[in-house]
Amino acid sequence: MSSSDSTSSTTMLASMRCPQVRCGRGCVVAEPSSIRKGLTHVRPALRHASHRKDGTAVADTGRHSSVARYTRTVACQAEALARDVLQAIRFLTILGVGPAARFMGVGTGDRPQPPLADCIHVFPVVGALVGALAGGVWLLAGVAGLPPLLAAGLAVAAAAVLTGGLHEDGLGDVADGFGGGRTRDDKLRIMRDSRIGSFGALAVVFSIGLRVAALAALPVTLGLAALVAAGALSRATLPAILWRLPSARTAGLAADAGRPSTWQVGMAAGVSVALALLLLAPPAAAAATAGAALGAAAVAVIACRQIGGHTGDVCGAAQQAAETAALIAVVALS
Secondary structure, three states: OOHHHHHHHHHHHHHOOOOEEEOOOOOEEEOHHHHHOOOOOOOOOOOOEEEOOOOOEEEOHHHHHHHHHHHHHHHHHHHHHHHHHHHHHHHHOOOOOHHHHHHHOOOOOOOOOOOHHHHHHHHHHHHHHHHHHHHHHHHHHHHOOOOHHHHHHHHHHHHHHHOOOHHHHHHHHHHHHHHHOOOHHHHHHHHHOOOOOHHHHHHHHHHHHHHHHHHHOOOHHHHHHHHHHHHHHHHHHHHHHHHHOOEOOOOOHHHHHOOOOHHHHHHHHHHHHHHHHHHOOHHHHHHHHHHHHHHHHHHHHHHHHHHOOEOHHHHHHHHHHHHHHHHHHHHHHO
């Protein structure tokens, strides 16, 4: 840009009564805020300026506009991720996130509550949160001088309370249905019954007992890490089950959730494995990952043979099996 061009541009801006500022090298440029206030018919070529060796101004809007677009994209993606996490917390736990959800617009009239399938890839994040809160109870009980077995029982109970017994309820229903039903329809009917039978009670007791025993066998710091890792790994199996198995019912929570995409399954798995590697030694992280996968796979295989697919109860049972197996695997390598 020549000096005459700079002078003519300055004169034009002055005629439009646009406030002017001088950069550090003395070049006159238009103040960006004045352009945003209504001078949209004047291209803000001088909004950002760089300089040649001779001191003349050079228009440099492309790079800054690209940065602005990138910043807006990142902000939108972060907001969408936050909405997904809030939606997953509302579904998987009893934690009160109402104010935060309303602030983000989740479930309001202008932004309806997203379907469950939209947030399933962040289930491991919620699982890690539940594990961390339960681990906090475990630490406090240890500081209070409680025996390891009692401290572990309080931690497992805290995790169950935080989730409202969602997964334990699914495990009990699956055990009652698969153990007491003769035909496929009988099994599905029993699984819908809110009452718990002998098979369901035994399954829940065994699940809680094994987790308490496994946690009590670990040192305090390792137990905390194992709770967080197992919580994340076990919730990461849920997208995989919904993706791999057909729905056993035409209606229901799991059927309405639909089939998650491949990237959602991969993201859930990647996040959970990364957390396990971050919190545990590599051998223990590998063992916990393998244990969670095998536990959930065992439930999935049994469900396919019994009812031909998945339900919400099957997902709950798979989570319980995966978490229990992951904790036992950590104990085996500790």
